[in-house]
Amino acid sequence: MKLLVLGSGGREHALAWKLHESQKMDELYCAPGNAGIAQEAECCPVDLSNSKALVELAKALHADLTIVGPEAPLVAGIVDDFEREGLGIIGPSKSAARLEGSKIFAKEFMRRHTIPTARFEVAEKYEDAVKALARFSLPVVLKADGLAAGKGVRIARDPMEAAQALEDLMLHRTLGSAGERVVIEECLRGEETSFIVLTDGRGILPLVPTQDHKALLDGDQGPNTGGMGAYSDDSLLSESQYDDIIRSIVAPTLAGMEMEGTRYRGFLYFGLMMTPSGPMLLEYNVRLGDPEAQPILMRLRSDLADLLVTMRDGQLASVDAHWSPNPAVCVVLASKGYPGTSEIGKPITGYEAVEALGGVKIFHAGTRVQDHHLLTSGGRVMGITATAEDLPAAIQRAYAGVSKLQFEGMHYRKDIGAKALQKAPTVTPTRRARSPRGERPVSGK
Ligand code: AMP
Numbered sequence: 149m150k151l152l153v154l155g156s157g158g159r160e161h162a163l164a165w166k167l168h169e170s171q172k173m174d175e176l177y178c179a180p181g182n183a184g185i186a187q188e189a190e191c192c193p194v195d196l197s198n199s200k201a202l203v204e205l206a207k208a209l210h211a212d213l214t215i216v217g218p219e220a221p222l223v224a225g226i227v228d229d230f231e232r233e234g235l236g237i238i239g240p241s242k243s244a245a246r247l248e249g250s251k252i253f254a255k256e257f258m259r260r261h262t263i264p265t266a267r268f269e270v271a272e273k274y275e276d277a278v279k280a281l282a283r284f285s286l287p288v289v290l291k292a293d294g295l296a297a298g299k300g301v302r303i304a305r306d307p308m309e310a311a312q313a314l315e316d317l318m319l320h321r322t323l324g325s326a327g328e329r330v331v332i333e334e335c336l337r338g339e340e341t342s343f344i345v346l347t348d349g350r351g352i353l354p355l356v357p358t359q360d361h362k363a364l365l366d367g368d369q370g371p372n373t374g375g376m377g378a379y380s381d382d383s384l385l386s387e388s389q390y391d392d393i394i395r396s397i398v399a400p401t402l403a404g405m406e407m408e409g410t411r412y413r414g415f416l417y418f419g420l421m422m423t424p425s426g427p428m429l430l431e432y433n434v435r436l437g438d439p440e441a442q443p444i445l446m447r448l449r450s451d452l453a454d455l456l457v458t459m460r461d462g463q464l465a466s467v468d469a470h471w472s473p474n475p476a477v478c479v480v481l482a483s484k485g486y487p488g489t490s491e492i493g494k495p496i497t498g499y500e501a502v503e504a505l506g507g508v509k510i511f512h513a514g515t516r517v518q519d520h521h522l523l524t525s526g527g528r529v530m531g532i533t534a535t536a537e538d539l540p541a542a543i544q545r546a547y548a549g550v551s552k553l554q555f556e557g558m559h560y561r562k563d564i565g566a567k568a569l570q571k572a573p574t575v576t577p578t579r580r581a582r583s584p585r586g587e588r589p590v591s592g593k
């Protein structure tokens with residue numbers, strides 16, 4: 149098969165890496181890609197905002213299947229554009245992608261289908277938002293309705309901060325039209341889990357659970373980012389939490405979409421808060437998470453292209469995926485300035501030594517090659533991803549990789565996975581004798 153991956157981040161590098169080892173793969177392309185992806189696939193310099201050019205590219209390459217990494221092309225309707233031309237593509241339609249494209253749509257959808265989520269109000273005008281604020285206790289969560297590249301959510305701890313956030317969004321339009329309308333919601337407490345499934349609308353293939361580290365600094369301090377690291381381990385969810393998530397959140401979402409005439413197909417990411425009264429849904433993302441995809445795909449033992457073809461053919465209910473029982477950890481290295489304006493163009497050294505360690509893979513994000521030198525070219529530069537027989541060993545291996553790398557201004561969190569270790573300092577995570585679908589035993593293959 150000829151496969152085309154769209155995107156240029158660590159998630160897309162992990163996708164390309166996994167697809168590269170597929171038995172089904174004959175030719176692998178990526179648009180636009182990065183320096184790491186170029187080692188797995190032929191990169192094509194086409195802009196992701198140019199849907200017409202991407203359609204032409206897929207036609208020219210005779211791509212059998214295109215896999216979309218980021219949300220922006222999905223929300224803009226790339227799947228509809230490809231399907232109109234009879235081209236195979238993995239992802240939700242424009243209409244289904246509103247689950248991520250509009251937080252108001254998502255929250256009202258959750259309410260319509262009684263999916264557990266934080267209490268909320270929608271405000272279209274600044275004055276209404278200020279009045280609504282008074283009906284929430286502090287801290288309170290303020291969300292821009294539209295896409296904001298991870299910058300659309302503010303948790304305000306005092307009235308001044310809340311008023312300032314609303315002013316920024318609605319009066320100063322710091323996020324442009326994304327902040328024209330806002331969601332004001334109750335702040336939930338608990339541990340976050342990213343639960344991602346692949347679905348053809350009916351069959352559900354849950355991927356192994358992950359935990360992202362969104363805040364910039366250790367101890368979950370500082371501003372939110374796209375994600376500074378993630379780990380995946382079966383011990384993240386108990387058997388009953390897992391069943392509860394499928395029953396009360398995943399299944400009603402897919403049934404609700406079908407009922408509303410927008411069957412959901414593709415990867416669907418459920419951002420969850422595990423509260424004392426059960427899992428609550430914070431948000432949907434209509435794609436794989438980044439960096440969550442890196443540890444997830446490192447644990448996947450099944451042929452990814454096979455799974456995607458099965459999904460495209462609507463046969464997902466009949467398959468299972470095989471996973472490594474071993475946890476995986478991804479530590480993101482970021483440029484000086486990230487998540488604000490980042491300093492780029494810095495030479496990266498030490499990468500040759502990392503993969504020599506074994507069990508560690510560098511997934512590139514903001515990198516490019518110039519005159520045979522590897523340079524930084526974005527805020528998140530790379531994700532050092534490692535797997536080992538237990539979480540402490542995987543964490544240690546990932547940080548051993550990190551210690552070999554250098555570029556000017558490099559910074560990273562030093563506590564990825566640490567919360568899990570605090571819960572069970574030396575215990576090997578429980579390996580439940582069942583697959584992530586909850587049906588058959590893990591094959592170990
Ligand atoms: P979202 O873009 O909706 O995922 O929000 C980004 C991050 O904001 C989440 O990963 C949480 O850390 C935080 N967040 C969003 N909604 C809430 C909420 N209702 N209560 C507490 N934290 C939240």
Ligand code: GLY
Binds near residue numbers: 436437439440
């Ligand atoms: N890491 C969070 C996201 O991909 O949205």
